[in-house]
Amino acid sequence: MSTIAVLGMPNTGKSTLFNRLTGHHAHIGNWPGLTVDLLQADLQLSGRSVQLVDLPGIYDLRGHSDDEAVVRRFLEQTPVDLVLVVLNASQLDRQLRLALQVQQLGLPAVLALNMADEAARFGVSIQAESLSAALNQPVLPLSAKYRQGLETLQHTLLAQLEARADHPAAIPEQLEERLAAMDADLDGAMAELVERCVTLPARWRDSRSRRLDAVLLHPLLGLPLFFLAMALMFQGIYAIGVPVQEALGSLLDQFGQAVLKPLIAPLPALLQGFLLEGLYQGLGTVMAFLPVIALFFLAMGLVEDSGYLSRAAYLMDAFMERLGLDGRSFVLSLMGFGCNVPAILGTRVMRDRGLRLLSMLVIPFSLCSARLNVFLFMAAVFFPPRIGGLVIFGLYLMSFVAAMLTALLFRGRFPSNEPLVLELPPYRLPTAGQMLSRAWSEVKHFWLWSRRFIIFGVVAVWLLNNLPVGVEPASSASLAGQLGTLTQPLLAPIGINPKLAVALLFGFIAKEIVLGGLAVIYGQADPVALSRAIASDVSWPQALSFMLFTLLYTPCLSTVAVIRSESKKLSFTLLSVAWSLLLAWLVSFVAFQTITRLS
Template identity: 75%
Template structure:
């Protein structure tokens, strides 16, 4: 049930607020990114418990703020995302709502547009994926439908940028241009809708009949869908026996390709940054006091440079994952895994969110809001931090290149991904009885679509920018702190046993020594709790090497391969970064659960690393392992 709220926020004078509203998988986010380009940013919206994607937009002289709302199925629904949209509508004066529906599924989605009309909001209806609808035999008379609804209706294809110019012009007309009145017949925007629920409830009985009349008057649906390609592919990729092996084979090949292409790019960029540091920065800073010079070169530049060198790999990773997600294959993976996940007390959505966690655990945990069951949400939050995020991927790519031949590197990375799944499975089996759920999974499988090259590149670039924007403050703090620990107190040898880092490493040896983590690796792990991005920059500072290849040789000379694997296992499983812990706290709203998740992940990481390191050491003593 919605709660009445008074308006608590309004756009700056002269700036219109335009909300983008639609169902999941309708191309809403694609439309938003195509319209705003690279100017979108995540912002905290007053009165809401979530951050929303928003961007400033100039509509022919009329400044507007475009806000991308969470995808929802029904304004009267019970999911957290649907509640967020209701709170937004109740508390925010809105000048225009851009409703985006999938044109090929208009018979199921028109209800949302009718609900917006019931609220009396000025609206524009965009029927996206119009090209796909034509391919399936769906014919829509947009002009007739618009006349019946009393609002502009346009057929667009955001993926190919078709109809976006017309959509922009329609937004201008609805808002009344730079200063003129709104288009004829468009109601003046309300201050907010404090009585949203009664309005929706009053119009509920009329919705089915209204939908049927509109579809009969303006839409022609085919007797049978014509998407033979999707049916043929699903016959193979959703095969009861072949589906899962094919999925994991595809993921293994993806990681092998990323490793094969990304590592040479990373090494080349690392060598370039190292040459710049030695050839340009070192002479430029030669006149500074030794302590300050060391801080800038050996601390700040080396740490940041090492992390920067891995950005090409991150770009390739997001590029590949974008193809998997946008093609519709990710939804198939959820379908394939649902029966297995149900035995763990989870469902296919939990599997998809775990895959999303490969990019970053934070948005994956935020995604648990689509689950209505508290038990399902909490158990999903417990397993998602085991997903091998992009920050940890940097560390593992570095370690794999330093300790294993090139042909084995991709398999090592894939093995760590399998280990992350194993940790999630063990956790779910152990705790499913504590977090019970009976919520059924309703999953829609979209047709297969291959994203355009422009889409793939823009998305990967946006993810890399977001990764760097999110991580850079932690990285700067981390590498500076590690350098200071290495070089204080004054007068001791850097990173020696007498330094603060050496003392910290020795202090924790009773805990981490049994799993093969030496004092130098310990310092990197300690700061990795703040953000896993710091681990690699911390190692660069500790070993005094900025070039990844030179750093790899320095680490390989200091630790054995068994220590390196134990370090990777511990980094994969131990306490998630501070941001993830904070999101778990805010989403679960339970301090006890947050503490439990941190303690459990640390304990599991220690047990797995202990078992591997001690077992491998024993086999080496017996001569079984080299």
């Protein structure tokens, strides 16, 4: 099978193009000689199956970041039949360097000038034929966002592969040496190409971005407006998502009682309880929150794809610098709202090891989507709807406070002097299809990634609740009750009772288990019934302490594993785990004891 490597700079729409070509059927592949996994997918070109590999976004093949090293190692060790170079058509005066480097390495390539519609809107004119002749490779303007030019691109890729049918796949020999000896006047060659083939406007036409930036990047108004926008976003997610979640949970409960219960009636009572009260109720409770997760990713996708997320990094850079971090650390922390794992992987773009380690230490405090499930549920149980969204927003602010405190305490141990290079893209309005497709992809990834942990967790919780045989389920005589009782000397001062303690213990495996575990512990699948059961057993100060502890304590096992693999240090991983546990206990203790004494 032929291999096409997709290479491009960040913020060029490379991932959008990859998804458009492959139909979101990508999977993670492990490549020999690389320390990271890469996204790959099969692409059908007129009946011919081709393997498409999405490489990390880089600025320069000669750069020193981890991502640039990964790309070089891939090209050195993997036979590539074709390189698809993706550049932003409106920024060719700054991005042609990558295409020139691929050309000078002698790699067969096709140059895709993405966002051609945007370039035309800004007054950028490109002579594609002249550029193609100068680079000796096909050059195709297109717009992945609007699916313009994709059919032509596929035909061109197939034609290039067929033209090279008798040539072996290319591996650049002595790549490092050739890159080091590459034309020293690469900037001059790039400037000459731009002068010959690209017409830039005398005055940049993106007046919309200028007008918006005058307000949204205002030195005094910028940050308050950003946090106001985030607060409104979370209030909207809460107001729309919770009623949908409750309706879906009720339907799942009715299905279990009306359909599943009669079907498993002939089975032994213990097995019935395992299937209905353990497996189905635990999974059903988590499934009921998938619409809320979808709304969250829709909103975050709008913030990110519109270009506002980059502005947030710009606004926060000066402040983050005082913490020993930079704007990228802030953006990665925002990415951690979806999942901490890819956010930690994203620290590879940082060249300075101290900056990487400090960022990896603060990212796990980001309120990931798995923890969001728990908070949406608990907020709906213990707080009135008019302030529920503000409670969730308050937890997000608490996550930032924890991250800032961590950075302040540890910046001396992990110093950094790497400057931030940040490019602000123009404001864009994502298409509805683009947003829905992304939300669906993220929800599917969340479910496929987490279900194995959820199944293990709810089954384990059910067994702990119902063993030894003959004891009252979830009583103090059960294994769960005994385990919860053992934790009370440590957790009772922060208001965590034995039942909540068991859910927290299994949450170390994956935070997705916490809510499913509570459904099993209290024997209720319907969110309304589960809400009543917890409300009758837990006070609101206990619930708030539980939410704070869940927010801050040890990240899930997958996050810990990624921290270990990325930091390459067991001592750093243990530091991350120990510090998050200590901080979670201290914050919960102060909150619970203060509220209890004042009330």
